[in-house]
Amino acid sequence: xxxxxVGSVAYDSIESPAGKVDRxxxxxxxxxxxxxxxxxxxxxxVGTVGNDFDDMDLQYFKDKGVDLxxxxxxxxxxxxxxxxRYHENMNxxxxxxxxxxxxxxxxxxxxxxxxxxxxxxxxxxAPELQLKVLDQVTQPQLTICDTMNFWITGAREALEETISxxxxxxxxxxxxxxxxxxxxxxxxxxxxxxxxxxxxxxKKGEHGANLYSDYDMFSAPAYPLSKIVDPTGAxxxxxxxxxxxxxxxxxxxxxxxxxxxxxxxxxxxxxxxQFGAESFRKLNRYDVDARYEEFRKLSVIPTKS
Amino acid sequence: xxxxxVGSVAYDSIESPAGKVDRxxxxxxxxxxxxxxxxxxxxxxVGTVGNDFDDMDLQYFKDKGVDLxxxxxxxxxxxxxxxxRYHENMNxxxxxxxxxxxxxxxxxxxxxxxxxxxxxxxxxxAPELQLKVLDQVTQPQLTICDTMNFWITGAREALEETISxxxxxxxxxxxxxxxxxxxxxxxxxxxxxxxxxxxxxxKKGEHGANLYSDYDMFSAPAYPLSKIVDPTGAxxxxxxxxxxxxxxxxxxxxxxxxxxxxxxxxxxxxxxxQFGAESFRKLNRYDVDARYEEFRKLSVIPTKS
Numbered sequence: 267x268x269x270x271x272v273g274s275v276a277y278d279s280i281e282s283p284a285g286k287v288d289r290x291x292x293x294x295x296x297x298x299x300x301x302x303x304x305x306x307x308x309x310x311x312v313g314t315v316g317n318d319f320d321d322m323d324l325q326y327f328k329d330k331g332v333d334l335x336x337x338x339x340x341x342x343x344x345x346x347x348x349x350x351r352y353h354e355n356m357n358x359x360x361x362x363x364x365x366x367x368x369x370x371x372x373x374x375x376x377x378x379x380x381x382x383x384x385x386x387x388x389x390x391x392a393p394e395l396q397l398k399v400l401d402q403v404t405q406p407q408l409t410i411c412d413t414m415n416f417w418i419t420g421a422r423e424a425l426e427e428t429i430s431x432x433x434x435x436x437x438x439x440x441x442x443x444x445x446x447x448x449x450x451x452x453x454x455x456x457x458x459x460x461x462x463x464x465x466x467x468x469k470k471g472e473h474g475a476n477l478y479s480d481y482d483m484f485s486a487p488a489y490p491l492s493k494i495v496d497p498t499g500a501x502x503x504x505x506x507x508x509x510x511x512x513x514x515x516x517x518x519x520x521x522x523x524x525x526x527x528x529x530x531x532x533x534x535x536x537x538x539x540q541f542g543a544e545s546f547r548k549l550n551r552y553d554v555d556a557r558y559e560e561f562r563k564l565s566v567i568p569t570k571s
Numbered sequence: 572x573x574x575x576x577v578g579s580v581a582y583d584s585i586e587s588p589a590g591k592v593d594r595x596x597x598x599x600x601x602x603x604x605x606x607x608x609x610x611x612x613x614x615x616x617v618g619t620v621g622n623d624f625d626d627m628d629l630q631y632f633k634d635k636g637v638d639l640x641x642x643x644x645x646x647x648x649x650x651x652x653x654x655x656r657y658h659e660n661m662n663x664x665x666x667x668x669x670x671x672x673x674x675x676x677x678x679x680x681x682x683x684x685x686x687x688x689x690x691x692x693x694x695x696x697a698p699e700l701q702l703k704v705l706d707q708v709t710q711p712q713l714t715i716c717d718t719m720n721f722w723i724t725g726a727r728e729a730l731e732e733t734i735s736x737x738x739x740x741x742x743x744x745x746x747x748x749x750x751x752x753x754x755x756x757x758x759x760x761x762x763x764x765x766x767x768x769x770x771x772x773x774k775k776g777e778h779g780a781n782l783y784s785d786y787d788m789f790s791a792p793a794y795p796l797s798k799i800v801d802p803t804g805a806x807x808x809x810x811x812x813x814x815x816x817x818x819x820x821x822x823x824x825x826x827x828x829x830x831x832x833x834x835x836x837x838x839x840x841x842x843x844x845q846f847g848a849e850s851f852r853k854l855n856r857y858d859v860d861a862r863y864e865e866f867r868k869l870s871v872i873p874t875k876s
Contacts, residue, residue: 449660
């Protein structure tokens, strides 16, 4: 199945206890498309960059085989830029600088050849833009949406409409609590799923992720990484791995959804081992499948005996 | 195998968003012995209560079949009393009152008939007292220890000695970070296990628990409870279920340790559904085994396909 990815393409300057990098390629659409392209043959990107966008980075997308028909270079400004510093406890970070630049006027126009895409990944952008994408696609089999606290508080109405129209919502536990007004995660999940999404994935950082649907409740462990270099893009990579693997498997059912959650987690676990999107350069299927198997063994509960 | 339980027996006054109770039977030894007695035929309690201890509560222990040879009623004072209030987010609570009473002079003298106990549960008491217990037992097959931040900061030296002498340390993630001085849980686990314990269990509240040993790393999910009445005693109950089930299974190996973690989690999940130790009154093996199976299904990762 084809995957459509809409989101930001950015340059990030990142400091973490493991080091620092300047203006490394980032943005939600970057991570989602690289991670989904790992599994899927057809990954289509809609995003915008500025006049400072490096040819080498453009080449990285081309080398990866990402379809760039919807990729626009806006010569009238610079690329979205984010600068942040992670704390010793990397669950926390400070944003030091945000320059929206050309992303401020991002208008996700879906090329005609993209409109029939079967899996639609709405990266973490304004809900109004996510709706605009949903209005343009013609036959999605699965629509997947990410969001953040900024939109939950600042664009609630549009976000509620987006949520009512997507199949899968992927958020973290803090966002789930804010969106539902509940503290208990099971109650959170019930309330959020009542808003529309057939599938809800609540990411819990170092504690794994939960998948809720009418016919399943799944608790996925986190991979026990002893060294995390840079958490940037982990959530986007999760979405990309999830979507990409479902695209490859070609069948959306209970077992494949569980597998997709684990493949998403696997991809995210590789992502955080290097700065930015560097991990995707050399990642191969053998390593990914081996880590999938490690995930599986980690959580086997023996039968009662 | 026989189980020896040493800890507090207390009266708790508890407020939670679900209601309140006054002077309900509590204390670490209470929860541990009830939970372990659910599985184990021989559970021996060492604890002390005061002149206000109710005959009905004593009868509760007798009805449960807990061996009370080491249970002392001190007529010279009152029973350990704790009063607390849980927040809307029940991961947080305020202690409103603590009266150590007769527990202040608790001296864990192990009766001769208890000294050969095979599984030793050291509830959350002063590390000096835990060491005193270890000095008295003669042939333990498994020693299990709980502790808390209060001892990590206030009795570090004695605690390090206790930890160096026990087989299993059970703590929560916050305590693991404080004890190791690390933030990454995998690194925490490595550092703590280097201090002595063959097995380390890190409880993560609503996110489940991890078991670390030389030959296994296990990630157990949390049971998705939608209604929690009172978290008091959940950790002690976990230890009791863990120890009790191992006692019943009679064999300490990789599979049984994983099962014991799940049975501990199952018992804890029942514990928090009612105030205090009320859940233990009517709990039966059918319900416990059914929930074990729910735990198992919750975390099955399908093979790669």
